[in-house]
Amino acid sequence: MHMLYQPSGAQMLARKLSGIGNLLPEDEAAIAALDMTVMNVAAGHLIAEEGSSPRHCCVIIAGLACRYKILVDGKRQIMSFHTPGDFPDFYSLHVDVMDHSLAAATPCQLGLVPHSIFRQWVRRHPHLANLLWRDTLIDGSMFREWIVNVGRRPGPRRICHLLCELAVRLENVGLAEAGRIPFPLTQSDLSDAVGLSVVHVNRVLQDLKSQNIVLFHNKEAVIADWPKLRAMAQFDGAYLHLKDGGRQLRHFKI
Amino acid sequence: MHMLYQPSGAQMLARKLSGIGNLLPEDEAAIAALDMTVMNVAAGHLIAEEGSSPRHCCVIIAGLACRYKILVDGKRQIMSFHTPGDFPDFYSLHVDVMDHSLAAATPCQLGLVPHSIFRQWVRRHPHLANLLWRDTLIDGSMFREWIVNVGRRPGPRRICHLLCELAVRLENVGLAEAGRIPFPLTQSDLSDAVGLSVVHVNRVLQDLKSQNIVLFHNKEAVIADWPKLRAMAQFDGAYLHLKDGGRQLRHFKI
DNA sequence: CGTCGCCTTGAGCCAGCTCAAATATTGTGG
DNA sequence: CCACAATATTTGAGCTGGCTCAAGGCGACG
Numbered sequence: 001m002h003m004l005y006q007p008s009g010a011q012m013l014a015r016k017l018s019g020i021g022n023l024l025p026e027d028e029a030a031i032a033a034l035d036m037t038v039m040n041v042a043a044g045h046l047i048a049e050e051g052s053s054p055r056h057c058c059v060i061i062a063g064l065a066c067r068y069k070i071l072v073d074g075k076r077q078i079m080s081f082h083t084p085g086d087f088p089d090f091y092s093l094h095v096d097v098m099d100h101s102l103a104a105a106t107p108c109q110l111g112l113v114p115h116s117i118f119r120q121w122v123r124r125h126p127h128l129a130n131l132l133w134r135d136t137l138i139d140g141s142m143f144r145e146w147i148v149n150v151g152r153r154p155g156p157r158r159i160c161h162l163l164c165e166l167a168v169r170l171e172n173v174g175l176a177e178a179g180r181i182p183f184p185l186t187q188s189d190l191s192d193a194v195g196l197s198v199v200h201v202n203r204v205l206q207d208l209k210s211q212n213i214v215l216f217h218n219k220e221a222v223i224a225d226w227p228k229l230r231a232m233a234q235f236d237g238a239y240l241h242l243k244d245g246g247r248q249l250r251h252f253k254i
Numbered sequence: 255m256h257m258l259y260q261p262s263g264a265q266m267l268a269r270k271l272s273g274i275g276n277l278l279p280e281d282e283a284a285i286a287a288l289d290m291t292v293m294n295v296a297a298g299h300l301i302a303e304e305g306s307s308p309r310h311c312c313v314i315i316a317g318l319a320c321r322y323k324i325l326v327d328g329k330r331q332i333m334s335f336h337t338p339g340d341f342p343d344f345y346s347l348h349v350d351v352m353d354h355s356l357a358a359a360t361p362c363q364l365g366l367v368p369h370s371i372f373r374q375w376v377r378r379h380p381h382l383a384n385l386l387w388r389d390t391l392i393d394g395s396m397f398r399e400w401i402v403n404v405g406r407r408p409g410p411r412r413i414c415h416l417l418c419e420l421a422v423r424l425e426n427v428g429l430a431e432a433g434r435i436p437f438p439l440t441q442s443d444l445s446d447a448v449g450l451s452v453v454h455v456n457r458v459l460q461d462l463k464s465q466n467i468v469l470f471h472n473k474e475a476v477i478a479d480w481p482k483l484r485a486m487a488q489f490d491g492a493y494l495h496l497k498d499g500g501r502q503l504r505h506f507k508i
Numbered sequence: 509c510g511t512c513g514c515c516t517t518g519a520g521c522c523a524g525c526t527c528a529a530a531t532a533t534t535g536t537g538g
Numbered sequence: 539c540c541a542c543a544a545t546a547t548t549t550g551a552g553c554t555g556g557c558t559c560a561a562g563g564c565g566a567c568g
Contacts (some may be wrong), residue, residue, distance in 0.1 A: 067398070069398070069399075069402050071402070071406055071407070071488065072488055075406045076406075077401060077402040077405045077406040079398045079401045079402070080398075091391045091394065091395075094384060094387050094388040094391050095388060095391050095392065095395070095495055096495070097492065097495075099395050099398070099399075099492050099493040099495070100398060100493075123380070126377070130348060133348050133387060133390070134348040134349060136387070136390065136391060136394065137345045137348050137349050137390060138349065139394055140345065140390065140393055140394045140397060141345075141349070141353050141354075143394060143397035143398055143400075143401060144321070144323070144333045144334075144353070144354060144397055145323075145353075146397075146401050147331060147333045147397060147400050147401050147404060148323050148325070148331040148333070150401060150404045150405040150449070151331045151404040151448075151449030152325055152329045152330075152331040152449055153325070194405075195404070195405030195406055234325065234326055238351065238353055239353040239354075241349055241350070241351075241353070
């Protein structure tokens with residue numbers, strides 16, 4: 001993602017976790033010692049399929065992944081996006097069968113970690129285990145906010161809200177700078193995330209451009225007017241539960 | 255809830271947990287030894303407020319609770335309902351501040367358990383801890399399905415899906431019988447849960463009645479035609495991750 | 509330099525909305 | 539047990555945000 005220096009999986013994981021809580025030196029050591037198999041997945045390809053039972057969890061090193069379900073009439077609903085540092089199929093540790101699919105929304109680099117390693121962590125590092133648990137609970141918070149978004153916000157607000165969330169989360173792992181975030185999604189992905197039609201999403205985006213709030217160039221979103229975007233979305237990032245209320249963020253204060 | 259015999263909080267909790275996994279004898283003992291303060295909350299009253307930091311978790315003993323957020327324009331979105339045996343503010347154990355409100359949708363009886371007790375459990379009973387973690391992850395699964403419901407299903411399907419979920423979950427804790435479930439919600443609650451207007455919900459419900467699929471009498475829903483309701487909802491309960499795929503259910507096979 | 513995926517635009521339509529008022533139903537105090 | 543208030547449901551009518559269908563433009567990539 002527009003970086004020369006490519007952080008490792010362990011580094012991304014540490015960044016992510018220290019964004020939502022404190023890592024003890026012992027936890028940092030455990031993470032640094034993590035031996036993950038690196039794997040590349042092409043855009044659109046499955047990482048874990050609905051109905052399968054993974055034997056490992058993946059940490060996203062680079063790229064953007066998403067969870068989704070496909071309905072019988074072919075409609076798709078995306079339920080979350082995952083940025084580097086996330087470990088979105090962690091829940092397979094405690095839940096036997098995937099009830100949704102996980103795919104690479106863009107080309108992704110993943111680190112695979114066998115379940116057994118994480119189970120060991122949980123046993124040996126209770127503090128780290130609590131932080132992992134906290135992370136899965138924050139995941140739940142994000143789902144709840146997503147429900148609100150899709151259930152009660154009109155189209156434009158919905159899209160703005162999603163942009164706000166992505167901006168804050170990306171900055172939190174050091175992947176956004178100067179009001180500019182990687183934004184490699186197609187309008188069709190976006191529409192499946194916010195529960196609108198592609199055509200409508202297109203029209204809303206044009207509107208945002210014409211109001212000089214967000215611009216899209218070259219797989220990046222340039223957030224030209226963060227206060228306006230935030231206001232339009234009625235965005236309050238408390239639900240992300242970042243350490244210190246996200247005060248360490250430079251561009252996208254929540 | 256239309257029962258002469260009123261199970262205790264510990265009993266409901268044990269039922270709930272054994273519906274999603276196996277309890278060891280040691281776990282059952284820990285649950286039975288649980289000393290909770292029983293408390294009643296009137297319909298519509300808050301159990302835990304957005305922005306607060308509870309020092310205890312509550313177990314629902316009787317009644318129906320819901321999580322929701324209120325938007326600045328006054329719209330409300332309900333993100334989940336909670337039936338007896340659930341412990342919906344468990345996440346306050348690992349997340350400092352409530353990012354949504356939890357309220358009694360109907361008169362509720364709650365058992366309050368101090369955080370310290372649950373923390374002790376987690377330390378001393380790793381098997382039980384994993385089951386609690388599993389429960390919070392299943393909560394996440396339900397949120398994801400709720401996103402799909404609100405994001406991509408047309409109104410009637412949405413409402414049917416919610417009814418299916420409630421039916422299965424209530425039966426799972428022994429609170430549904432003969433195709434009949436307690437259904438104490440107002441149409442306004444329902445509308446805030448599915449993201450539709452009250453008027454529209456009313457019309458859909460009338461339609462369901464006229465097709466003889468579900469009838470509503472006296473705070474109960476009589477599911478007159480489960481296969482039809484299930485088909486209408488395109489309901490697949492896999493996401494509830496009940497033990498044995500929910501095969502122990504008698505009326506509402508998932 | 510063709511082709512494939514994505515974005516854009518136009519036009520007509522409809523599911524679900526809002527507003528408003530009538531009619532149950534439930535709860536309360538006397 | 540009744541009267542009255544408050545809450546919930548129902549109905550009608552008109553409107554609109556977002557949908558679908560269909561076609562055209564335009565990059566990117568082999």
